[in-house]
Amino acid sequence: AQSVTQPDIHITVSEGASLELRCNYSYGATPYLFWYVQSPGQGLQLLLKYFSGDTLVQGIKGFEAEFKRSQSSFNLRKPSVHWSDAAEYFCAVVSSGNTGKLIFGQGTTLQVKP
Amino acid sequence: NAGVMQNPRHLVRRRGQEARLRCSPMKGHSHVYWYRQLPEEGLKFMVYLQKENIIDESGMPKERFSAEFPKEGPSILRIQQVVRGDSAAYFCASSPTGGPQEQYFGPGTRLTVT
Numbered sequence: 001a002q003s004v005t006q007p008d009i010h011i012t013v014s015e016g017a018s019l020e021l022r023c024n025y026s027y028g029a030t031p032y033l034f035w036y037v038q039s040p041g042q043g044l045q046l047l048l049k050y051f052s053g054d055t056l057v058q059g060i061k062g063f064e065a066e067f068k069r070s071q072s073s074f075n076l077r078k079p080s081v082h083w084s085d086a087a088e089y090f091c092a093v094v095s096s097g098n099t100g101k102l103i104f105g106q107g108t109t110l111q112v113k114p
Numbered sequence: 115n116a117g118v119m120q121n122p123r124h125l126v127r128r129r130g131q132e133a134r135l136r137c138s139p140m141k142g143h144s145h146v147y148w149y150r151q152l153p154e155e156g157l158k159f160m161v162y163l164q165k166e167n168i169i170d171e172s173g174m175p176k177e178r179f180s181a182e183f184p185k186e187g188p189s190i191l192r193i194q195q196v197v198r199g200d201s202a203a204y205f206c207a208s209s210p211t212g213g214p215q216e217q218y219f220g221p222g223t224r225l226t227v228t
Binding site: 106 | 215
């Protein structure tokens with residue numbers, strides 16, 4: 001069965017430090033992958049997506065992610081974290097079939113220290 | 115262009131009552147997805163609808179839950195005879211077509227069952 005794993009439930013980084021959030025997926029074919037961010041009490045905002053092509057994807061707010069097929073990973077990175085980046089981050093893959101429904105990871109909560 | 119609208123944002127129901135959650139997709143979007151986020155968990159797919167059709171309800175609990183997306187008006191997620199375990203955030207997402215593509219999420223409805 002398809003699945004998405006985000007191994008880190010909570011991560012704390014200092015403001016200005018670099019960030020990497022891990023995401024591993026299980027999927028037979030070429031996956032369609034997303035990273036979403038959720039601020040407290042809010043809905044989900046798309047940060048970036050990978051469908052095909054260049055494996056390094058640029059997103060909003062200075063985020064990027066790299067698709068590595070050999071490692072079944074799609075890790076999210078940011079070179080310098082801002083306090084406003086504190087939120088919950090979800091990695092998702094489109095389920096097989098043609099409905100487009102998403103399978104989400106458990107989420108990673110990011111805390112930013114001043 | 116208004117985003118995905120959900121109402122109410124917060125809903126409190128006593129056990130045994132009915133809950134109705136509404137979702138108005140973005141203008142021009144005719145595909146709606148409902149997801150549920152239980153406390154401390156990621157989002158789980160519930161149902162996928164197009165106008166007047168349920169396409170995939172594989173994530174819906176077998177009893178008490180139903181969904182519709184009429185020709186006119188919002189999509190409705192209905193929960194009959196709510197129980198404490200239904201307390202969760204329910205998110206609606208829309209897209210212009212089905213299949214693998216970005217989904218635009220609403221702010222969610224937070225249901226509390228007392």
